[in-house]
Amino acid sequence: MIVGLNELHKVVQKLKTNHIILLKGNLASGKTTLVKEFVLSLGLDSEVSSPTFSIMNSYEDKVFHYDIYNEGSDKFFESGLLENLENDGYHIIEWADEKLENVLKSYGFSYTVVEITPKENKREYKIYEA
Numbered sequence: 001m002i003v004g005l006n007e008l009h010k011v012v013q014k015l016k017t018n019h020i021i022l023l024k025g026n027l028a029s030g031k032t033t034l035v036k037e038f039v040l041s042l043g044l045d046s047e048v049s050s051p052t053f054s055i056m057n058s059y060e061d062k063v064f065h066y067d068i069y070n071e072g073s074d075k076f077f078e079s080g081l082l083e084n085l086e087n088d089g090y091h092i093i094e095w096a097d098e099k100l101e102n103v104l105k106s107y108g109f110s111y112t113v114v115e116i117t118p119k120e121n122k123r124e125y126k127i128y129e130a
Contacts, residue, residue: 017062018088020109022096022130025116030123031094034116035065038092050094055079066093073100085109101130 015021021038023031036048039059046059051067055075058064064084068076073096076082082103085091093100096113104111115126 015090015112017090020085020091020093020104020111022101022111022113023092023094023116024096024113026118029116029118031116032067034114034125035063035092035094038090039063042090056081056084062089064089064091066091067095068093068097068100069095073097073103076100077103082107105130 023034025031032048032050039046039048042062044060044062046063048059048065049057051057051065052069055068055071056064056066064087066076066081076093085104101111111130113128113130117124117126
């Protein structure tokens with residue numbers, strides 16, 4: 001399904017709390033901006049920033065924000081963050097790759113993929129369940 005930001009908010013509101021969201025898109029496509037919108041839509045008062053160098057940020061222990069751009073999924077696994085996905089809360093992973101998706105599937109995790117494509121002055125969001 002391809003949606004705009006307003007429709008995306010409606011989709012987000014239907015997600016269960018123990019959910020994994022994989023964000024895909026080119027550099028500066030709006031992945032971290034989407035996480036900011038997500039955190040705001042939950043009524044959380046947290047400053048959202050990209051965890052590019054820390055790998056993970058937590059917002060009020062309800063949203064866990066991962067960025068595996070620099071280190072890739074191997075560092076994600078080595079850091080023990082796969083086990084973190086079992087914690088209550090929303091888990092949003094920027095720069096998810098095929099290897100991560102295969103491991104998530106092999107461990108029985110379900111997840112939603114959001115592909116972001118900038119279009120002139122707006123963004124298009126393609127959402128699908130895996």
